[in-house]
Amino acid sequence: MLFVDQVRIFVKAGRGGNGVCSFRREKYVPQGGPDGGDGGNGGSIVMVASRRLTTLLDLRYQQLYEATAGEPGGGSNCHGRTADDVTITVPIGTIVSDEATGEILADLTADGQSQIIARGGRGGRGNQHFATSTNRVPTRFDQGTPGEERWLSLELKLLADVGLVGFPNAGKSTLIASITAAHPKIADYPFTTLTPNLGVVAWKDDHSFVVADIPGLIAGAHEGKGLGLQFLRHIERTTFLLHLIDISEWTTEDPVASLAILRKELAAYDERLPSKPFAVVGTKLDIKGNEQHLRRLQTSCKRRKMPFFAISAATREGLDALITYVGQQVESLRAPCATIS
Ligand SMILES: Nc1nc2c(ncn2[C@@H]2O[C@H](COP(=O)(O)OP(=O)(O)OP(=O)(O)O)[C@@H](O)[C@H]2O)c(=O)[nH]1
Ligand SMILES: [Mg+2]
Secondary structure, three states: OOOEEEEEEEEEEEOOOOOOOOOOOOOOOOOOEEEEOOOOOOOEEEEEEOOOOOHHHHHHHEEEEEEOOOOOOOOOOOOOOOOOOOOEEEEOEEEHHHHHHOOEEEEOOOOOHHHOOOOOOOOOOOHHHOOOOOOOOOOOOOOOOOOOOEEEEEEOOOOOOOOEEOOOOOHHHHHHHOOOOOOOOOOOOOOOOOOOOEEEEEOOOOEEEEEEOOOOOOOOOOOOOOOOHHHHHOOOOEEEEEEEEOOOOOOOOOHHHHHHHHHHHHHHHOHHHOOOEEEEEEEEOOOOOOOOHHHHHHHHHHHHHEEEOOOOOOOOHHHHHHHHHHHHHHHHOOOOOOOOO
């Protein structure tokens, strides 16, 4: 399925119904008073987050959302019908902003969370409200007010605790597949992963954290090379990063240089990203002939006081230590009330 994480849509809430001017007319009741009813309120546009959705794909196909107008009031003090709201369902992690002003209107982070993003107009008052002791035959009534309308820009940012960042083929998807129930595509060619995957790691009793596997980064990503930096938005909200570096003989890259390139690309995307807490993970430890790569990376990390782990997702070597470390880091970084179960 196509993964869409950015769309723009137009929303138009309904207009309020007009109030009316009417007078009571009944046999044997001369000079009946004003009885013009109020107009109903226009429908609003409401956005609601649902965990059943994982992409903004549906909204790409429907760009216009319009709620109906409230009905006008009637005679005999009849109130016009209030129009129904229109609900737009989006995945959890969707941020809605006003395209013209850039103002963030909603940041939907929980299942079922909802917010009105375009308010329907108010119904106008009928002439029944305008009778006074000196004016018993008011002809004044209010028009309904217009509903809000605007272009919105929607952006999906996955909500994960830990982001896996590495070159293509570093073993990111293999890691997420071996520590969570996620089933990403794994293959020995670059850019196997084209869209982000999420997985939940249960690590201690009922403690867990969410990991995001994103497409690989390459040198020059900030100039649009490879899949570019477009998927890095999904790690903006993570609290912890893991840099996966292939230390097997399969790679011709120098692991220390690879790490430097990764860090540089992160900084080029957003200067705040490199200040996130992180650990370096050497992958594919089971493949022979990797001692030199391993030692180089290990020494370099030690010197620069970067936490370092060596793992094999194939034999599960080093995975428990890595998971426990990351779990503890996430727990200590997380706000006390924001536990994910
Ligand atoms: N022997 C061995 N092979 C591994 C290990 N981890 C990953 N691989 C292999 O390395 C190749 C790339 O793995 P992926 O998990 O698809 O790499 P990726 O980082 O997700 O790559 P992209 O999605 O292209 O960015 C696959 O052929 C995996 O089987 C490991 O621990 N041991
Ligand atoms: Mg992958």
